[in-house]
Amino acid sequence: MHDVAIIDYNMGNLFSIDCALKFTGLNSIITNNLDEIENSKCIILPGVGAFPEAMKRLKEKKLDTAIYNFNLKKKPIVGICLGMQLLFTSSYENTATKGLGILEGEVKKFTTNKKTENHVFNVGWRKISLSKKKDEESLLKNLGEEKMYFIHSYHVSVKDKNIESSSSQFYDKKFTASIKKENIQAFQFHPEKSGKKGIEIYYSLKKYLNLLTV
Amino acid sequence: MYLRIIPKLDIKNQNLVKGVQLEGLRVLGDPKKYAENYYQDGADEIIYHDVVASLYQRNNISSLIKRTSENVFLPMLVGGGINNKKQVEEILRSGADRIFINTAALNNPKFINEIVNSFGSSTLVVSIEFVKVGSNYLCRKDFGREETNKDLISWAKEAQDRGAGELVLTSIDSDGTGKGFDLNAAELISKNIKIPFILNGGISSLEHINEVLNASNPSGLAIGSMLHYSGLDKNFSKTLLPEGNTEFIKKNKSYKNFGSLSIQDIKKSLVKKFKMEHSSHA
Numbered sequence: 001m002h003d004v005a006i007i008d009y010n011m012g013n014l015f016s017i018d019c020a021l022k023f024t025g026l027n028s029i030i031t032n033n034l035d036e037i038e039n040s041k042c043i044i045l046p047g048v049g050a051f052p053e054a055m056k057r058l059k060e061k062k063l064d065t066a067i068y069n070f071n072l073k074k075k076p077i078v079g080i081c082l083g084m085q086l087l088f089t090s091s092y093e094n095t096a097t098k099g100l101g102i103l104e105g106e107v108k109k110f111t112t113n114k115k116t117e118n119h120v121f122n123v124g125w126r127k128i129s130l131s132k133k134k135d136e137e138s139l140l141k142n143l144g145e146e147k148m149y150f151i152h153s154y155h156v157s158v159k160d161k162n163i164e165s166s167s168s169q170f171y172d173k174k175f176t177a178s179i180k181k182e183n184i185q186a187f188q189f190h191p192e193k194s195g196k197k198g199i200e201i202y203y204s205l206k207k208y209l210n211l212l213t214v
Numbered sequence: 215m216y217l218r219i220i221p222k223l224d225i226k227n228q229n230l231v232k233g234v235q236l237e238g239l240r241v242l243g244d245p246k247k248y249a250e251n252y253y254q255d256g257a258d259e260i261i262y263h264d265v266v267a268s269l270y271q272r273n274n275i276s277s278l279i280k281r282t283s284e285n286v287f288l289p290m291l292v293g294g295g296i297n298n299k300k301q302v303e304e305i306l307r308s309g310a311d312r313i314f315i316n317t318a319a320l321n322n323p324k325f326i327n328e329i330v331n332s333f334g335s336s337t338l339v340v341s342i343e344f345v346k347v348g349s350n351y352l353c354r355k356d357f358g359r360e361e362t363n364k365d366l367i368s369w370a371k372e373a374q375d376r377g378a379g380e381l382v383l384t385s386i387d388s389d390g391t392g393k394g395f396d397l398n399a400a401e402l403i404s405k406n407i408k409i410p411f412i413l414n415g416g417i418s419s420l421e422h423i424n425e426v427l428n429a430s431n432p433s434g435l436a437i438g439s440m441l442h443y444s445g446l447d448k449n450f451s452k453t454l455l456p457e458g459n460t461e462f463i464k465k466n467k468s469y470k471n472f473g474s475l476s477i478q479d480i481k482k483s484l485v486k487k488f489k490m491e492h493s494s495h496a
Contacts, residue, residue, distance in 0.1 A: 013310075
């Protein structure tokens with residue numbers, strides 16, 4: 001049994017996430033094996049790339065069902081970047097596509113009238129503002145207004161603002177940088193690429209998972 | 215405004231090397247060691263450039279990216295000799311976040327569109343290495359060895375229009391000299407290019423950084439010699455691979471053209487002089 005199963009559907013930088021987990025001492029595995037996923041304490045849904053292709057691949061390998069079942073047991077689920085977006089209702093990337101629908105919200109393209117078309121993706125270090133709500137289980141609880149590394153051109157418009165655990169800004173647009181709802185926490189940025197503050201999130205995950213076994 | 219400070223590590227046969235105007239490459243040590251130090255020092259990103267890949271038409275940088283990913287938790291931009299999508303996939307799978315291309319794009323500009331269509335603009339950086347010829351700036355390929363008749367600005371615009379997410383612009387004349395970036399080129403680029411761009415070449419002091427920021431608005435500065443020579447891995451000479459020009463590192467000396475500035479020093483200065491909102495990731 002592993003602490004964390006990183007769901008492998010052949011999209012995204014899984015290797016860096018695995019390195020970050022192992023660095024903190026967590027026992028992790030990159031896998032698309034349904035039993036290994038079911039038997040782990042926590043799953044991470046990663047992802048870089050296009051939403052429709054990602055949904056297609058998840059379904060082909062029945063990974064969507066594995067994620068639903070995991071969620072039914074209220075076991076911890078972490079989404080990163082596209083992995084966060086996939087948890088929501090639907091996306092308008094290229095064509096309207098249904099997401100996993102575990103959380104309510106839509107994935108939309110950044111628009112800004114200030115810059116050229118080339119500019120409508122957000123790459124780089126941006127400050128996150130934490131929501132004021134106190135939550136001992138939040139993986140962000142040890143952080144302040146840190147800068148995190150973002151690389152995306154779509155963002156989630158959440159239906160219930162209460163699930164937003166932090167927000168960030170891209171030009172004049174404020175957007176959801178992370179969410180937390182019950183057993184689910186997800187990040188639009190890449191904690192495994194955000195230096196020592198980012199790694200802090202993985203350390204918090206480790207503490208959180210250790211508490212669960214008690 | 216936020217300026218990324220990006221150590222640029224040139225790689226030849228698994229060694230960190232550094233030349234002057236892209237020539238006379240000295241072996242400086244194990245690139246992973248340097249990357250670890252830059253991570254501890256608060257770098258915003260790491261560039262790995264396999265500098266002989268294009269010439270030898272091979273790329274074997276993946277094992278280095280993997281080794282680095284184990285304990286360097288920063289965005290990694292990797293390039294050198296990339297000319298097909300399979301290589302891009304392998305590099306991204308090894309832990310890199312973005313890739314850059316130069317020679318392959320000059321040979322076949324449509325290659326830019328191909329990569330953009332498959333991996334997205336945010337994954338692709340086009341690298342342009344240029345020299346001043348009379349009053350013109352002309353692009354070169356194969357790490358400065360091959361001349362082309364492409365004009366810097368028109369090629370940069372073309373790369374932008376074809377969907378590049380960012381550019382890395384190297385002044386070959388400035389590279390490794392420690393005499394500052396070509397300010398005239400910086401100004402030209404700034405006036406003509408709308409996508410974010412990283413400037414590379416020649417920076418060896420806070421004064422150079424101030425000058426370049428007064429002349430242009432880059433998204434990042436790539437820095438090689440200044441950082442490498444400030445933090446030479448003196449122990450490396452004992453465990454040296456017998457490959458390349460290792461005379462310098464064996465002598466265990468420093469290089470007088472470059473002082474000893476850390477990334478922290480640079481960031482402190484940026485906060486003070488340009489009121490930048492800099493957080494250190496260290």
